[in-house]
Amino acid sequence: MRGPKATIHLDRLIANYNRVKTRVNHKPIMAVVKANGYGHGAVGCAQALESHGCQFFGVFTLEEGIELRDAGITSDILVFSRMDTEKLNSAIQNNLTLNVANSHDVDVLVQYYKSIGQSPKFHLKVETGMTRLGIDMDAMDHVLHQLVDHPHLPCEGIYSHYATADEGDLTYALAQEAKFKSILALAAQKGIKFNHVHFSNSGAVLNMDQSEYNLIRVGMLLYGAYPSDEVPQDLNIQPVMTFTAPIVNVRHVPQNTAVSYGGVYHTKSDTNIGVIQCGFSDGLPRPWYVDGYVSYGGINYPIAGRICMDQFMVDFGDTEPIEGEDVLLMGKWEEDEITMETIAKSIDSTPYVLSTAIGGRTERIYQD
Ligand SMILES: Cc1ncc(COP(=O)(O)O)c(C=O)c1O
Numbered sequence: 145m146r147g148p149k150a151t152i153h154l155d156r157l158i159a160n161y162n163r164v165k166t167r168v169n170h171k172p173i174m175a176v177v178k179a180n181g182y183g184h185g186a187v188g189c190a191q192a193l194e195s196h197g198c199q200f201f202g203v204f205t206l207e208e209g210i211e212l213r214d215a216g217i218t219s220d221i222l223v224f225s226r227m228d229t230e231k232l233n234s235a236i237q238n239n240l241t242l243n244v245a246n247s248h249d250v251d252v253l254v255q256y257y258k259s260i261g262q263s264p265k266f267h268l269k270v271e272t273g274m275t276r277l278g279i280d281m282d283a284m285d286h287v288l289h290q291l292v293d294h295p296h297l298p299c300e301g302i303y304s305h306y307a308t309a310d311e312g313d314l315t316y317a318l319a320q321e322a323k324f325k326s327i328l329a330l331a332a333q334k335g336i337k338f339n340h341v342h343f344s345n346s347g348a349v350l351n352m353d354q355s356e357y358n359l360i361r362v363g364m365l366l367y368g369a370y371p372s373d374e375v376p377q378d379l380n381i382q383p384v385m386t387f388t389a390p391i392v393n394v395r396h397v398p399q400n401t402a403v404s405y406g407g408v409y410h411t412k413s414d415t416n417i418g419v420i421q422c423g424f425s426d427g428l429p430r431p432w433y434v435d436g437y438v439s440y441g442g443i444n445y446p447i448a449g450r451i452c453m454d455q456f457m458v459d460f461g462d463t464e465p466i467e468g469e470d471v472l473l474m475g476k477w478e479e480d481e482i483t484m485e486t487i488a489k490s491i492d493s494t495p496y497v498l499s500t501a502i503g504g505r506t507e508r509i510y511q512d
Contacts, residue, residue, distance in 0.1 A: 148389040148422035148506040149470070152184050154192040155512055156382040160366050161193055163379050164349060168360045174200035174222065174342065176363030178208060183427070183502040184367055184385055187215040188510045193366075194219055200340075202361055206231050209240040222267060222301075226277055232256050235264035241300060242266040245277040250290045253297055267301035267340065270327050272320040274307045284327050288334050301340030301359070302331070310347025310372040317352060325356070350375040369484045369495035383483060386475035387502060389422030391440075391465050392455075403457050404433075404449025411448070416460040418445075420471055423454040427502030428473055431491040438471040439480040445471075474498070 165173055175198050176182075181189040190201055190212050199219045203209045206228060209221045222241045227249050235242055244250060244266045257263040268287065271278025279287050291299055304324045308316045324343060331338070342359040344352075349362055350370070364371050368383040395417050403409045403417060411417070420438070424430040430451045437444040438458055448459040458471065465471075472480050474487060484495040 146390055146392065146421060148387065148426045148428075148473070148504075149509055150184070150502055150506050151386040151388070151475075151509045151511055152188060153382070153384050153386065153511050154188070156368055157184075157189055157192055157366060157384045158196045160368050160379075160381045160384065161196060161198065163381060164360070164362055164365050167349060167379060168344075168354055171354070171358060171360050172200060173198055174202050174220075174359055174361045175366055176202040176345075176361055177212070178202060178204035178224065178363075179500045180208075180503070182363060182367050182496065183499040185508045185510070186212060187217075188508070189366075189384075190217050190219075191215065192510075200359060202363075206234060206238075206240060210234070210238050213238045213240075224277075227252070227266070232264055236262060240264065243269050243277065244279070244287075244299075245269050245271075246279055247283055247287050247290060250287055250294075250297070254290070254294050257294070257297065263297055265298040265300050267303055268299060268338075270302065270304040270324055272304045272323040273316060274305050276305070278304065281323055281327070284330060288331055288336060291336055292334055299336075299338070301342065302328070302338045303340075303342045303361070306343065306345055306348050306352075308347075309345055309351055310375050312374040314351060317348070321352075346371040347375055350377075350379065364495060367495075367499060369499070371495070373485065373489065383475045383481070385499065385502070386477045387427070387473040387506075388470040388477065389420050389426075389428075389473055390470050391418045391458075391467055392421045393419040394460075394465055394467055395419070402449075403459075404452065406450055409449035409457075409459075411459065413461075416462070416464055417448055418458045418460050418465045418471075420456050420458055421454070422473065422506075423452050423456060423504075425453045426504035426506045427498075428456065429487065429491055429493065429498060429501065431493075432487055435490050436487070437482070438473055439477070439482055440465060440469070440471045442480055444482075 177186040269278040340359045346365040401411045436447040448457040
């Protein structure tokens with residue numbers, strides 16, 4: 145196909161996984177592969193990780209979990225989204241672990257168990273400061289009582305989620321942790337034991353002590369980018385995705401030629417303009433045109449004018465690029481590198497936004 149390609153380097157994914165694992169003293173990792181593996185392809189990434197020992201995956205929707213099961217993934221899969229009471233049967237059939245986010249969710253599972261004699265597995269999610277999904281602190285006592293009253297319910301874990309673990313100031317994250325620990329103490333008083341206790345994300349792996357937890361949730365570090373520039377960047381991770389696209393046309397144009405929509409770019413001298421087949425609908429972020437560049441033959445060339453939906457232009461100057469050859473848009477390609485972090489910083493975005501946007505007509509190619 146002539147168009148953008150995302151080459152997914154599974155060897156780098158596994159190397160990143162091993163680096164994270166070493167950093168957390170070889171605790172089990174829950175690899176977060178929601179949103180199609182942050183744009184890297186959930187199935188391909190999960191299969192590679194599972195074959196290298198990963199036994200837990202995190203997804204957002206039940207359908208994402210089913211996609212992994214259909215592809216042969218047998219590890220535990222936790223579904224982060226609000227429990228869908230219409231799909232409890234499907235959760236059981238597909239052996240998916242659900243997210244219990246308030247006492248009503250427990251009531252539903254109690255009733256379900258009464259009617260069919262089983263319940264999906266679940267983890268309790270505690271709201272400690274994200275103000276998103278989770279059981280309120282003042283409702284936890286009641287929920288823990290519900291578990292004591294219904295010991296047959298398969299509650300397999302408890303977790304929470306940091307709002308600021310990737311920031312330089314950890315005051316808020318530590319306050320969240322104190323709340324979570326008070327709930328763990330309350331549960332222990334009631335004699336409740338959880339198989340899995342987890343709190344982390346990539347920021348916490350780099351920035352915070354995870355020794356009290358027995359499962360490490362992590363996404364972005366596995367894909368080879370740092371969650372922010374406020375965390376120690378000392379893990380030697382490698383970008384898993386190399387995003388490239390072909391030069392499909394080269395035009396020699398005179399000085400002062402307007403390029404692309406709005407005519408905001410004018411050539412400074414006679415030059416070679418290459419048309420690249422990839423646009424914002426394929427995941428190349430449009431605001432990157434202002435200061436952005438591509439790499440070709442080890443040299444960076446500026447993006448010329450606004451990125452269009454399906455194509456964009458590059459000012460190659462005196463270089464005559466060869467039609468059909470690829471330029472590097474993002475990632476690492478032999479010695480060339482344009483990191484997600486560099487682009488994210490330039491356009492005031494994050495690697496999360498950039499990587500999950502890569503899709504459209506982009507072809508994913510898996511490489512070991
Ligand atoms: C509930 C939950 N856990 C873990 C993660 C992984 O975070 P990160 O990619 O920063 O490691 C996410 C990602 O957004 C999440 O929503």
